[in-house]
Amino acid sequence: MRVAATRAILPWLFLTVATGAVAGAESREGRRQVNDKTILRAAPAEMCALLDDPQKVRYMDGLLFNLALSCDRTDLLTPAPGSADGKSARGVEGAADAQVNDDTGGSETTQSETSIAENEVTGTICSGFNDSCELFCKDGGGGLTGFSRSVDGGTTWDDRGAVGGESLGDPSIVWRRTDGFFYLSTLRSGGGLALYRSTDDCQSFSLLTAPETGTADKEFLAVDNFPKSKNYGNLYLAYLGSGGIVARRSTDAGATWSSATSLGSGQGAWPAVAPNGDVFIAWGSFGGDMVSVPVVRSTNGGTSYSAVTNVITNELMPRDATATSNCSRDALNGNIRYLPSPQLATTDDGVLHAVYSYDPDGLDTGDVVDVFYRRSTDSGATWSAEVRLNDDATTRDQYFPTLAANGNTLQATWYDRRLDPGNLLQDTYRSISNDGGLTWGPNERLSDVSTPIEFDEGVLPCYHGDYDQGLVTEGQATVAQWSDDRNAGETADVFTETGVGGLVFEDGFESGDTSAWQP
Numbered sequence: 001m002r003v004a005a006t007r008a009i010l011p012w013l014f015l016t017v018a019t020g021a022v023a024g025a026e027s028r029e030g031r032r033q034v035n036d037k038t039i040l041r042a043a044p045a046e047m048c049a050l051l052d053d054p055q056k057v058r059y060m061d062g063l064l065f066n067l068a069l070s071c072d073r074t075d076l077l078t079p080a081p082g083s084a085d086g087k088s089a090r091g092v093e094g095a096a097d098a099q100v101n102d103d104t105g106g107s108e109t110t111q112s113e114t115s116i117a118e119n120e121v122t123g124t125i126c127s128g129f130n131d132s133c134e135l136f137c138k139d140g141g142g143g144l145t146g147f148s149r150s151v152d153g154g155t156t157w158d159d160r161g162a163v164g165g166e167s168l169g170d171p172s173i174v175w176r177r178t179d180g181f182f183y184l185s186t187l188r189s190g191g192g193l194a195l196y197r198s199t200d201d202c203q204s205f206s207l208l209t210a211p212e213t214g215t216a217d218k219e220f221l222a223v224d225n226f227p228k229s230k231n232y233g234n235l236y237l238a239y240l241g242s243g244g245i246v247a248r249r250s251t252d253a254g255a256t257w258s259s260a261t262s263l264g265s266g267q268g269a270w271p272a273v274a275p276n277g278d279v280f281i282a283w284g285s286f287g288g289d290m291v292s293v294p295v296v297r298s299t300n301g302g303t304s305y306s307a308v309t310n311v312i313t314n315e316l317m318p319r320d321a322t323a324t325s326n327c328s329r330d331a332l333n334g335n336i337r338y339l340p341s342p343q344l345a346t347t348d349d350g351v352l353h354a355v356y357s358y359d360p361d362g363l364d365t366g367d368v369v370d371v372f373y374r375r376s377t378d379s380g381a382t383w384s385a386e387v388r389l390n391d392d393a394t395t396r397d398q399y400f401p402t403l404a405a406n407g408n409t410l411q412a413t414w415y416d417r418r419l420d421p422g423n424l425l426q427d428t429y430r431s432i433s434n435d436g437g438l439t440w441g442p443n444e445r446l447s448d449v450s451t452p453i454e455f456d457e458g459v460l461p462c463y464h465g466d467y468d469q470g471l472v473t474e475g476q477a478t479v480a481q482w483s484d485d486r487n488a489g490e491t492a493d494v495f496t497e498t499g500v501g502g503l504v505f506e507d508g509f510e511s512g513d514t515s516a517w518q519p
Contacts, residue, residue: 037142038135039165041190043070047215051076058329059267059286059339061466062113062130062170062187063217063240065144065459069168070190076460097448100127100148100494102159103487109133110456110491111146112465112483117175117182119201120225120474125150126182126202127157127481128171129494132459134162143167145186149202154471154479154498163205166194170218172469176253177225178233183254185211185221185237193219193239195254211250211257215242218341218466222271222279224301229277231301238269238281245269245283249302263296263305268341268467274350277301278379282311282342282354289363290314293342293356295380308380311342315358318369318399327462332368332397333417334424334453337462340369343469345405347436352376355389355401355412367394371401371414375437389431391443392418398429400465402480406472408436413446413470413480425450428482430470432499446497449486456491465492 048071050056050063057064068076101111109132116127131146141162148157163171167186175182181199188194193212196205212219219239224231235250237257246260247269263269266285273279279298284291293311298304318340323331332338342356357371371390374383389412390398396417404411413430417423428447431440453464471479478499483492 035135035138035140035142037140037162037165039142039189041070043067043191047071047191048073050215054328059240061218061240061267061339062168063215065463066168066187066189066191068460097446097495097497098155098157100157100159100481100496101129101131101146103133103490103493109136110459110463111494112492113170113467114481114483114494115171115173115184115469116471116479116481117173118471118473119175119180119182120177121180122201123151123153123473124201125154125471125473125479126173126175126198127494127496128163128173128184129483130169130171130465131162132456141165143186143189144169145171145184147171147173147184147202147205148494150496153473153477154496157496160203163196164194164207166207167196172219172221174221174223174235175225176223176233176235177227179253181253183208183221183223183235185219187216187219192216193237197254208254209257211237211248211254212239212241212260216240218268220270222273224273224277224279226273226275226277229273229275231277234301236271236273236279236302238263238271238283240267240269245281247271247281247302247305251301258302261302261305264294266294267339270341270343272344272346272352274346274352274379275348276350279305280308280344280346280352280380281305282344284339284341286317287314289317291317291340291358293354295344295354297380309376309382311354311356311374311383312358312372316360316363318357318359319363320368321364323462329462331462332399335455335462336453336464337466338369338399339466340399341467343401343403345403345410347405347410348407349436350377350379351436352380353403353405353410353437354383355403357399357401357414360388367396369397369399371398371412373403373412373437373440384437387440389440389443390414390416390418390429391431392416394418396420396423400468402468402470404470404472404478406474407476409434409472409476409478410437411470411472411478411480412440413468413482415482416443416445419450425452426484427451428480428484430478430480432478446480447482447484447486447495449484451484451486454485454491
């Protein structure tokens with residue numbers, strides 16, 4: 001059991017290894033230090049200087065929190081003016097969603113930014129997520145990343161605690177078929193990346209290597225799990241480095257990594273591997289009020305990459321004017337900071353799939369953000385006509401889309417505010433395609449509760465997560481995963497819901513009948 005310490009702005013001590021007793025719980029205005037299991041390093045001066053560049057800060061994800069700690073910039077942890085107070089009414093509660101994390105004693109800590117993978121031999125599902133209780137709670141395990149394990153297809157979960165004391169969030173997890181191990185990447189305290197490995201089927205993780213020691217943000221892993229591929233077993237990392245989006249590869253199970261290959265400017269790089277071994281990476285590229293989604297392709301196992309056709313070019317950046325002013329960066333209603341990052345997936349037929357988001361109808365008018373889908377049958381040379389995945393008739397927000405595939409089944413999920421006339425309470429919705437993206441089923445409400453936006457005052461202003469990841473298992477079951485604030489007196493916890501292919505879940509809300517919902 002973990003015992004919570006009340007949230008506060010921190011007087012950071014810069015240690016190679018944090019030691020000594022933890023200060024007692026204090027008021028929100030008090031001061032305390034991190035627990036004694038966290039490894040906390042000072043960032044180099046050149047990394048700290050990034051915090052003085054407003055344009056770079058505008059697009060930072062986990063790197064911002066990392067540098068706020070590692071550069072003694074606690075001013076960046078002050079809540080933004082006008083942040084949501086979390087007192088909005090809730091929807092009708094159901095009982096179908098499974099909570100992934102054990103939040104015993106951690107009522108004011110955040111679990112967010114979820115990643116998930118399946119051991120396709122044993123069926124074990126492993127989930128990783130930001131867990132501020134591991135960092136702030138007196139009995140936390142250290143670092144900022146937690147993980148959970150399910151052996152019944154995601155129906156129930158066992159919170160296994162902290163990944164490791166050097167982790168500073170932004171988890172990304174894969175299962176590697178060649179050795180049967182889970183691999184999990186995170187940001188590393190003081191800058192850089194850490195790669196952890198589980199050799200016991202997601203019961204524990206140990207630090208394997210540091211693929212990057214310089215500036216790194218929002219890294220994502222991919223693995224070549226296709227036995228007929230000549231690059232079978234390769235691991236791939238894509239992330240924002242000091243000079244833009246970069247990629248690395250490992251041909252020896254993460255023990256060593258190639259030098260960084262520069263790909264372009266932007267944020268939110270997402271890699272995917274096709275059955276023939278080709279590697280694709282897409283990301284958000286931002287210019288003023290516009291967002292594009294470039295894509296690159298490697299046909300030589302990540303040695304080099306070539307640009308293919310953009311998924312979108314110069315669409316409008318999603319943002320609410322008031323929230324953006326409150327947060328001093330692009331943000332949605334309720335003061336949720338927002339970067340419209342894409343996700344990619346491939347199906348067994350080699351088709352490449354993408355989800356993404358943008359503002360479809362003009363700045364500060366109508367619909368601020370919707371989620372969309374496209375597919376490519378020629379490795380990104382051309383893309384199909386765009387499909388709007390959210391099928392509501394409102395102008396309320398849909399954001400942070402995910403995409404997962406296995407066989408010919410695709411699952412897309414997203415956060416959705418269609419049920420709240422005030423465009424604040426959020427749910428999680430999904431759509432399923434059983435024919436490789438040619439057609440999509442009706443939207444289904446997954447969350448049993450329409451939840452307000454709660455902020456963890458010890459993390460960052462306007463932070464409410466930046467991504468999630470779903471799963472389609474080897475047996476074609478779907479696992480949706482997200483983070484919401486349904487638990488009274490708490491900030492975000494992680495939840496999952498499972499299904500089979502395109503079957504509608506049975507919690508009474510997915511049909512679109514909202515008569516029981518109470519504003």
